[in-house]
Amino acid sequence: MRHINPFKPTAGMNPPELIGRDMMLSDFEEALDNGPGAPDRLMRISGVRGVGKTVLLNALGEVARARGFQVVDVASNSGFCDRILNALHRHMELTSVSVAPTVFGVNLGALEVSKSATQIGEAMFSASKRGGLLITLDEVQDAPIDELRELGNEIQLLIRQGANVAFAFAGLPASVDGVVVDETLTFLQRAKHVELARLSDFEVGESFEETMRRAGKTIEADLAEELVKASAGYPFMIQLVGYYVWQAAARRDSGVIASEDVEKGIRIARESFDSMVIEPALRRLSPMQEKYLRALARCGEGPSASGDVSALMGASSKDTGSYRKRLIDAALIESCGYGKVDFAIPYMREYLLRSEE
Structure with a gap:
């Protein structure tokens, strides 16, 4: 019996369940x-x-x-x-x-x-x-x-x-x-x-295991944890990861998700996320807005002080304030307390750093 992939990583398509909603x-x-x-x-x-x-x-x-x-x-x-x-x-x-x-x-x-x-x-x-x-x-x-x-x-x-x-x-x-x-x-x-915010690891983990079980495949708890980590609590990424991991197992004609399926599925999901979410978002930016994002990426993991971002750009916080505001308005970065910002979309930091190598 052929089982249909239950994940729907297309903009606006309803997933098999509305996690946390x-x-x-x-x-x-x-x-x-x-x-x-x-x-x-x-x-x-x-x-x-x-x-x-x-x-x-x-x-x-x-x-x-x-x-x-x-x-x-x-x-x-x-x-x-x-x-x-x-x-x-x-x-x-x-x-x-x-x-x-x-x-x-x-x-x-x-x-x-x-x-x-x-x-x-x-x-x-x-x-x-x-x-x-x-x-x-x-x-x-x-x-x-x-x-x-x-x-x-x-x-x-x-x-x-x-x-x-x-x-x-x-x-x-x-x-x-x-x-x-x-x-x-x-x-x-x-x-x-x-x-709408990112989903908790608990909600995502339960969803992966239950969705796959209902649709005819099983996954071990430790492998489900890898899917949770890769999804970063981001609903669209959850669908991408689930879809490509499922497809990898289906092409082996297996009802059990294996570590090789997880590795392959996450890799393809990351590539798809880059092309479907991150690259279109970056194409809409002015050169100075993109420069701000690249400076933020070089500041390292977690929220960064706006002053540190500006320093890497060779400018003052006053000079870069308009770029910061526009990026917040575009929901590409978010304010994380007084004077600090971080990326609002997962994997954007990694993408920007990788593109400079």
Whole structure:
């Protein structure tokens, strides 16, 4: 009998289980069951790249669908209000409507519908009466602020009207914080804040052993420990490690994970993590931002004083402060107490040092 690889190391794909997210999902389930006005119907999710934000949004959508809600999932790049309106209208029976086109018009086949605030609000309200509506907005750092305000204003109005709606949005920490301080979106400060962090070794170890056992393979505890260490508590890396270790055993047609599978799988997972996470992140940086990261890498393991990083760059902390802030906003480094920083993404230090050899 051929067993399917249970690990899913593709951006946004749901893993076999949402490690450490049970309480968040339970709170959301209860909020939907408790009806309009329940606080956990509004959720803001923050975290670094690859920590599982999109996966959690997907899971919230599955919870809502199971309760008869219409779910609209959109990425936050330009035009997301159009895409929400399109999705809502695809679920409606439209008979005879005639609306004059505008500069914001969107074409729905032979029907032209104006994307005004009133139009999207009415479509959302209509969906909320047909069993409920959940809208999830991903990668909020890419969102045009005018569209965020438009959607936020309509959601706030629906909540005030007692409509059966829920709203969850996700993004990098600085971007999520920036949304809720916008003067027209301060109501989102009341949204439940879920900050996704790295998972504990205990949670990861249990997940590896249980996932493999359920899917038809076994692994000894000491080998599972190696997988835990290689994953660094990082959800996307957990999926990569699990996938390639599983594949190595499957190619030997073995139901037992061996040390050779672990060694090969971890090596391929590290290479994949470099190409899928670290290299794309570095390509978006300015030369000075990359120089800051390389100096931080040379400071050694663990949090480093900002002054030490600046000294390696041949500059003062004042001169490098803007690079530090932008890297924190991009969730590539994190503040670790007063005047100290560290890498937010595992294996970036090793990658940078290796590239200088």
